[in-house]
Structure formats: structure tokens, C-alpha cells
Amino acid sequence: MEINVEVGNLTQWRGDGIAVNVFQNETLQGQAADVDRALGGEIQRALDSKEFSARYTIHSAFYSMGKLPAARVAIVGLGKREKFKLDRARRAAADGVKALRKLGAKKVALTIANQGLELTEVAQATAEGVVMGLFRFQRYYTEAANELWDDDFRNQIESATILVDDASQLTSVRAAVERGKILGEANNFARILANEPSNHMTPLLLAEQARVMAEKNGLEFYVIDRAQAEKFGMGAFLGVAQGSVNPPAMIVMRYWGDPDSKEGGLGLIGKGITFDSGGISLKPSEGMENMKGDMSGGAATIAAMQAIAQLKPKINVTGIVAAAENMPGGNAFKPGDILHAMNGKTIEINNTDAEGRLVLADAVAYATKELKLNPVLDAATLTGAIVVALGIYRTGVFSNDDALAETLYEIGEKTGEKNWQMPMDDEYRLSLRSEWADLKNSGGRAGGAITGAWFIRSFVESGAKWAHLDIAGAAGIGEAKERGYINKWGTGTPTRTFVEFALQMANEK
Numbered sequence: 001m002e003i004n005v006e007v008g009n010l011t012q013w014r015g016d017g018i019a020v021n022v023f024q025n026e027t028l029q030g031q032a033a034d035v036d037r038a039l040g041g042e043i044q045r046a047l048d049s050k051e052f053s054a055r056y057t058i059h060s061a062f063y064s065m066g067k068l069p070a071a072r073v074a075i076v077g078l079g080k081r082e083k084f085k086l087d088r089a090r091r092a093a094a095d096g097v098k099a100l101r102k103l104g105a106k107k108v109a110l111t112i113a114n115q116g117l118e119l120t121e122v123a124q125a126t127a128e129g130v131v132m133g134l135f136r137f138q139r140y141y142t143e144a145a146n147e148l149w150d151d152d153f154r155n156q157i158e159s160a161t162i163l164v165d166d167a168s169q170l171t172s173v174r175a176a177v178e179r180g181k182i183l184g185e186a187n188n189f190a191r192i193l194a195n196e197p198s199n200h201m202t203p204l205l206l207a208e209q210a211r212v213m214a215e216k217n218g219l220e221f222y223v224i225d226r227a228q229a230e231k232f233g234m235g236a237f238l239g240v241a242q243g244s245v246n247p248p249a250m251i252v253m254r255y256w257g258d259p260d261s262k263e264g265g266l267g268l269i270g271k272g273i274t275f276d277s278g279g280i281s282l283k284p285s286e287g288m289e290n291m292k293g294d295m296s297g298g299a300a301t302i303a304a305m306q307a308i309a310q311l312k313p314k315i316n317v318t319g320i321v322a323a324a325e326n327m328p329g330g331n332a333f334k335p336g337d338i339l340h341a342m343n344g345k346t347i348e349i350n351n352t353d354a355e356g357r358l359v360l361a362d363a364v365a366y367a368t369k370e371l372k373l374n375p376v377l378d379a380a381t382l383t384g385a386i387v388v389a390l391g392i393y394r395t396g397v398f399s400n401d402d403a404l405a406e407t408l409y410e411i412g413e414k415t416g417e418k419n420w421q422m423p424m425d426d427e428y429r430l431s432l433r434s435e436w437a438d439l440k441n442s443g444g445r446a447g448g449a450i451t452g453a454w455f456i457r458s459f460v461e462s463g464a465k466w467a468h469l470d471i472a473g474a475a476g477i478g479e480a481k482e483r484g485y486i487n488k489w490g491t492g493t494p495t496r497t498f499v500e501f502a503l504q505m506a507n508e509k
């Protein structure tokens with residue numbers, strides 16, 4: 001889909017749909033007032049009569065009955081002006097274009113909803129909202145779907161044009177929209193990888209997707225396969241993979257934006273369990289289909305590397321995805337087994353369903369000990385406990401550095417991928433004490449997200465700063481409800497947070 005930026009007014013737009021942004025409890029202004037006049041005061045009348053409230057998330061679409069060149073109009077509520085923030089612009093853009101798509105529009109126009117924020121920031125968010133909002137995962141629909149189901153999934157928006165008032169804004173807004181498009185497309189790439197079923201997304205197929213992306217975008221790329229992982233002593237990673245006929249892959253993508261730097265640079269690490277049956281500690285069958293998305297952290301890592309390669313910050317970034325399938329095959333690892341991780345620590349397995357932290361243990365040790373990356377961020381659909389604690393709207397952040405956690409909080413408020421720091425008191429670590437090895441892999445139900453984080457932290461080497469993002473709720477697998485630019489199923493979190501972190505880190509150098 002193409003996104004253009006032009007100077008113009010919605011009342012003159014000659015496409016087939018326009019989206020109009022409306023603030024709550026006030027008289028219409030700017031282009032919204034122009035559209036209202038062309039429609040004979042219908043929008044203001046609807047507002048005055050409370051037929052349309054303009055509350056945030058409320059929107060409506062209708063035909064313009066020949067009163068405007070565009071046949072369809074969507075009005076999008078922004079809520080109260082004083083409560084406006086970046087994510088409202090992102091969602092409004094998505095709501096508007098989706099409402100127009102539903103009415104059959106193909107070429108649409110919208111304006112940038114703003115109140116008191118930097119225009120370029122809002123322009124970028126608007127483009128992100130359009131690209132992410134229009135995402136649909138339909139690659140397994142055939143012609144038969146059209147015949148079988150009466151749904152609105154056939155119409156596609158071909159182009160969206162963002163109209164600005166002033167020619168002096170064009171250059172900066174176009175650059176911002178281009179950034180937004182790169183981020184939106186990366187986010188959608190993460191969603192595709194997450195939504196793909198596990199028979200089409202084994203560890204090797206995930207590695208293949210990452211290789212294609214890396215080659216297209218000029219990234220260094222390699223895969224640590226089973227034999228090489230054995231040489232590195234990645235016994236935790238290999239232990240998880242041994243019950244599956246699908247071999248594991250430690251996927252490594254390297255972006256060299258600052259080749260003269262002596263430092264390893266930023267490390268982004270994703271859990272890439274392409275299917276999690278729980279292994280011998282088998283999960284209940286209800287909802288198990290959602291475990292195709294247990295590689296959402298890995299998907300976001302691959303997608304973030306794509307956007308970073310395209311946005312070119314002056315910093316080195318390495319993305320690592322620990323991809324494996326957790327299956328109860330005849331060779332599967334078992335409760336009571338003791339595994340040897342890459343950093344020399346031994347792990348007693350008391351629950352084979354706590355496998356994400358095992359593959360991450362070796363990935364984090366490889367990143368910090370072997371590649372000397374610092375700081376290191378990992379994203380993982382790690383625990384059900386974080387869903388209990390924070391629901392689906394915030395990611396749990398665990399860190400050995402409070403300033404790093406604070407940065408991630410602030411980035412989340414900007415990207416809409418909201419974060420919340422969780423405690424890491426030493427006492428929680430005691431739950432990981434094993435009778436038989438250095439650590440056991442599960443600390444039980446109480447504080448399960450925290451003990452999971454402590455487990456991973458035990459594999460951070462070389463004093464690296466580290467943060468762990470438990471996205472089990474926010475990744476949306478099975479839980480996400482359609483709202484604005486969030487679609488059903490995989491949300492793509494934390495793709496844009498990873499990218500924004502890299503951009504900020506480059507700016508601070």
C-alpha cells in the first residue's frame with residue numbers, strides 16, 4: 001500500500017473516502033469544519049445532539065451523497081483535546097481508514113490529528129497507524145472463503161494520502177511518514193511471523209525468513225545450528241530442542257552502523273519457540289493452538305532488525321533469535337534432567353514447559369560473553385504469571401539497571417507498546433534454588449514472572465546491562481482484541497520499542 005503526503009483539503013479530495021478527526025466537546029475547527037460546511041452542518045448537528053460523541057475510540061462512517069467529491073466520510077473521535085497524546089493519533093488514523101475500507105473505499109485521504117505535539121512525531125504515528133491498522137492475515141484464505149463467508153475481508157485500501165495545510169510542512173512530514181511506514185511495515189512483518197502456524201514456521205523456516213530479510217537489507221547473517229551449538233556448549237538451548245524432529249536454529253543478524261566502534265553494541269534477543277506443547281510437562285489442550293505464537297519475541301527481533309537496517313542509526317546492533325520447537329518426542333528432555341548451559345551453570349529441569357528461559361539462557365550468555373553486547377534487551381512470551389499481573393495492555397519489564405527500565409517505560413508511552421517495571425528483589429531468586437544443580441528452571445507459581453526473569457538474569461555475563469520484556473500478555477497471542485491499529489492475534493510488540501531504543505541509543509552517543 002502506498003502513503004502519500006500532499007497539500008490539500010479533504011473537501012476537495014478526489015479519492016473515494018476521507019477521514020475527519022473530531023475533538024470532543026468543542027466546535028469543529030480547521031478541515032473538520034470545512035467538511036461539515038460541505039455536508040450542510042451534519043457533523044456539528046450529530047455532535048450537538050450527542051448522536052456522535054467524538055469520545056476517543058468512537059468513530060462512524062457514511063456516504064456523502066454527492067455533497068463532496070469523495071463518496072465516503074469517516075468521522076473519528078479523538079476525545080478531549082487536553083488528553084491528546086501520540087498514541088491517539090496512531091489509533092485515530094487506523095480507525096478512520098478501517099471504517100472507510102469497510103464501506104468499500106480504495107483511495108483514501110486523512111489529516112494529521114494533533115494538539116500540542118511535534119508535527120513530525122504525530123505524522124510518523126499517523127503513518128504507523130494506517131499501515132498497522134490495515135494489516136490483515138489472509139494468506140490461507142482461498143477463493144472458497146469468499147463463497148463460504150459473507151464478510152468484509154475482500155476490499156483493500158490501495159493508497160492513503162495524508163493532507164497537510166502548508167507546503168512548508170511537506171519535506172519534514174514526508175520524511176516522518178516514511179519513517180512511520182518503515183516502522184509500521186516492520187511491525188506487520190512481526191505479526192506475519194507470529195501468526196504463521198507452526199507447520200509453516202519451524203525453526204529452520206523462521207531462520208529462512210530472517211535470512212531473506214537480512215540479505216535484502218544488507219545485514220550480516222548466520223545461524224548457529226545444532227552441531228555448532230554443541231561446540232559452544234549450549235546445553236540449555238539444545239535440551240529444549242531435543243524432543244522435536246525439527247532442528248533448532250540460533251539465528252544471528254548483525255547491523256554494523258558504527259563499524260569503527262570498539263564496543264559490541266546493542267543486543268536484541270527474542271524467544272523463538274515456534275511451537276510450545278509444554279514438552280513432557282504437557283500443556284492442557286484448550287488454547288494450545290495459540291502456542292504457535294510462542295516465537296513472538298523472536299518475530300519482533302527479526303522485524304526490528306529490518307527497520308533498523310532501513311533507518312540506519314549510527315550504532316551496532318545484533319539481533320539473536322533462539323528458535324526451537326518444544327515437543328514431547330521420544331528423545332525429549334524430562335523433569336529431573338540436568339542441563340549444562342553455555343556459561344557453565346547447571347540447571348535442574350523441574351518443568352519442561354518453562355523452556356523459554358532455557359533457550360534464552362544460552363542466547364543471553366552468547367550475546368554477553370561471546371559477542372560482548374551491551375546493553376542487551378530480550379523479549380519473550382515467557383510466563384502466564386505476567387498476564388495475571390498486568391493483563392494484555394502492558395509488558396512487564398525486568399532489569400538489572402533502573403535507568404534502563406525507565407527508558408523502556410518512556411519509549412513505551414511514545415510507541416504505544418506500553419511497559420511497566422516489575423520488581424527483582426533478591427528474595428525472589430531463592431525460589432530457583434535446586435537440590436541437585438546450580439539452579440532449577442521453574443520457581444513455581446508465586447511471582448512466576450519475577451522468578452522467570454531472575455533465571456534469565458543468571459546468564460547475563462560481562463556485567464552487561466540487561467532488560468527482559470515479558471510479552472506473554474502484550475504480544476496478543478490468542479488474547480488481542482481488535483482495537484484501532486491493534487488487530488486480532490499477534491500485535492508485533494515490541495518491534496517498535498526495540499527500534500526506538502536503537503535510535504535513541506545512537507542519538508545519545
Ligand SMILES: [Zn+2]
Binds near residue numbers: 276352353355356
Ligand atoms: Zn512453555
